[in-house]
Every structure is written in structure tokens, then in C-alpha cells.
Amino acid sequence: MNNQVQEPQPKPGILEIDMYVPGKSKVPAGVTPHKLSSNESPLGPSPSALEALAGIGNRLQDYPDGQATALREAIAARHGLNPENIICGNGSDEILSMLANAFLAPGDEAIFTEHGFLLYRILTLGAGAKPVVVRETDCRTDVDRILEAVTDRTRIVFIANPNNPTGTYLPANEVKRLHANLPGNVILVLDAAYAEYVRRNDYESGLELVSESSNVVMTRTFSKIHGLAALRIGWAYGPRKLLDILNRIRGPFNMNSAAIAAGAAAIQDRGHVERSVLHNEEWQTRLTEGFEELGLKVTPSVGNFLLVHFPKTAGKTAAEADTYLTERGFVLRAVGGYGFPNALRMSIGSAEANLGVLKHLKEFLD
Ligand SMILES: *Cc1c(COP(=O)(O)O)cnc(C)c1O
Numbered sequence: 001m002n003n004q005v006q007e008p009q010p011k012p013g014i015l016e017i018d019m020y021v022p023g024k025s026k027v028p029a030g031v032t033p034h035k036l037s038s039n040e041s042p043l044g045p046s047p048s049a050l051e052a053l054a055g056i057g058n059r060l061q062d063y064p065d066g067q068a069t070a071l072r073e074a075i076a077a078r079h080g081l082n083p084e085n086i087i088c089g090n091g092s093d094e095i096l097s098m099l100a101n102a103f104l105a106p107g108d109e110a111i112f113t114e115h116g117f118l119l120y121r122i123l124t125l126g127a128g129a130k131p132v133v134v135r136e137t138d139c140r141t142d143v144d145r146i147l148e149a150v151t152d153r154t155r156i157v158f159i160a161n162p163n164n165p166t167g168t169y170l171p172a173n174e175v176k177r178l179h180a181n182l183p184g185n186v187i188l189v190l191d192a193a194y195a196e197y198v199r200r201n202d203y204e205s206g207l208e209l210v211s212e213s214s215n216v217v218m219t220r221t222f223s224k225i226h227g228l229a230a231l232r233i234g235w236a237y238g239p240r241k242l243l244d245i246l247n248r249i250r251g252p253f254n255m256n257s258a259a260i261a262a263g264a265a266a267i268q269d270r271g272h273v274e275r276s277v278l279h280n281e282e283w284q285t286r287l288t289e290g291f292e293e294l295g296l297k298v299t300p301s302v303g304n305f306l307l308v309h310f311p312k313t314a315g316k317t318a319a320e321a322d323t324y325l326t327e328r329g330f331v332l333r334a335v336g337g338y339g340f341p342n343a344l345r346m347s348i349g350s351a352e353a354n355l356g357v358l359k360h361l362k363e364f365l366d
Helices: 047-055 069-079 092-103 119-126 143-149 172-180 207-212 240-249 257-268 270-293 318-327 351-365
Strands: 086-089 109-113 130-134 154-160 187-191 216-221 234-237 297-299 305-309 343-347
Touching (some): 047 257, 069 086, 069 234, 069 257, 086 240, 092 119, 092 154, 092 187, 092 216, 092 240, 109 143, 119 130, 187 207, 270 297, 270 305, 318 343
Parallel strands (some): 109 130, 154 187
Antiparallel strands (some): 086 234, 216 234, 305 343
8 A cells, every 4th residue: 555645635515615605704905894794683681681791701721511501492482392303503503404414324315406505505515415406486495396306315495484595585385385295204494594584474584484394403503593594593492302303413512601791781782673673674675666766676585685686788797796895895795606606795784884775886887
């Protein structure tokens, strides 16, 4: 054996993964940055979360509670759930990753949609399994197409509801129909990162469906409406049997003390959440109308972001708009990697940021 030519090789599938590219935040020196690229909250976190965070400063030598009890109980109380059916993660990303690691092996398949959240592909390939990508209809998840793609090797169906980056959602009756037609050994993962923003009577985040089934897991995050993306806090609601499996592979101290304390405080501040929802509702409408007046097209969104398309008639491309806006401090998200080469995703920001984007885009397109 010649040790010189040997080198470490990853598992099959790993080299097929395109690295996840996070939303940019760089603007030219001297320009005020408005980061609208990662769907973060323009209102920031609840003051009570900040207070809780300050309170842990004198106990940094202690390991955190490995069960994240205070956080699980606060979430359970807020939603009327049993804390035994809740697991927390270092961001909901970690929970999605635990699901892939526990349930996907080489030869298995995981289904998600063509404009679905990019992480599903990364996690599927990372587990050595095969991504099965299903077409959407008008930027919407298509239940019939998902059901057609199910084989006896399917183990997980990942759905972001609402979806990122399209902002569209699947109504509760469609989610139910999907679940009713899936084999019992397939896990339906409902990634409800934006659930709190949705104001539609026919939407259900997954709380009901999880309660009635043995193969559905709903994930949520504190990164969006709770304004705590920096602390990395996510949670899932699921059947005990499934969570017991995830708890076997979970890092024993995956939640740090800052996340546990701030998250538990944040979820109790309903007023703060309500203010975020109202701000979002107002600007969802104003921005959509504003973009349409400029001749751009917006996919109808129920989340805290908008997918803005630059049709040929606008005379300019999304890439040109991205450069123009970034030079002026407004950082949106290019979504070519999501299959939208001529669109930008904009997080709904502060009034100042939103008006700034509309003003500069008008100048740019005129
Ligand atoms: C932002 C987002 C998440 C949240 O991830 P965290 O790890 O909790 O920050 C999950 N799913 C989707 C679809 C998202 O857009």
C-alpha cells in the first residue's frame, strides 16, 4: 500500500451536495445595511427574551439542562400540548437533520418539491439517500404529484408549509389528503417555520394532524417571528415513539442555556408576536401592490417574505436589480439556486427598509 496516494473519501452522495449559501449581508463601506435576505424579524426579539438572556450570564460554568425542560414546558403551555411530545433543536435545521439521520439510509428515498427548502436535498444526500424532486403547480406543492412519486423505498416526505422561497401554502384539507394516502412507514415532515404569520382560515400548521397520527412531525423555529435566529432554537411536535428515536441520536446538550432561557421567555410574550404579525400583514399588502405598480410580479405570499419576479416587460433582470439594490444597502436574496433565476426574495423589513426598496427599484426600472 502506498500511503501517499490514499486520501479520506466521504460517503457516497456527500460530494453531490452543493454547499448551502446563506443570505448575503455585505454592502459597500459607508452605506447603511438593510438585511432582507434571511427572513429575520424587523422587530427583533421580545424584551423579556433579552432579560432572560442577561440572567444566565453568571452561570456559564454549568451544563445546560439536557432535556431543555423549561423551554419544552413553555412551548407546551403556549400551544396546549404535552411536553413529552416536544423535542428541541439547535435551530429546526438540527431536528430536520436528526430526522434524516435516523430514518434515511443508502437506497432510501426522500421526496420534496422543486422549489422546496434547499436543506431537504442537503440532508437527504448527506444521509446517503436519494432525493426525489416533484414538480410544483404554479409555485404550489402538488399533492397528486407527490403521491405519484411514492415508492416502497420512500421514507420521508418533506414539505415546508408555507414554503420558502415561494411563500405559498398547502391548505389543511390537502395536507390531510396527502397524509391519508401515504403508507404508514413514511414520515410526513411539516416544516412550519412561518406558521405564526399565516392568516388564512384553511391553514393548519400540523398540530392537529400530529395529534391524530403516528407518522407526522411538525417543526417550528424561533428564528423568524420570535427574532432569535442568532440563538438557534427550533422545536418539533411529534408522536412519542418517533421522538424517542430522535432523542437517541440527539447530542446530550444540544440546546444551550441561553437558548433555553430566551426561548421560554419569548414564547410567552404574545403581544410581541401579535405586533410582528400586524406589521407583516400591513407590509405584505403594501409591498405586493408596490411591486405590481412597478410592473413586477409577486407570488402571493402568506409568509414574512415575497418572491418578486422580473418579467421581460420590466426591461431589467433580477441580477441587475440585486446589484443596484446592494450598492444602496438593500440586500435581498438571489434565488437562482431555488430554480428562480429571474426573481429575488425579499424579507419584509422595517417600514424604512421596505419603502427604501420600493423607491430604489422605481428609480432603477424607470
Ligand atoms: C428559516 C427556515 C427554517 C428555520 O431554520 P432554523 O434552523 O430554525 O433557523 C426552517 N425551514 C424553513 C423552510 C425556513 O425557511
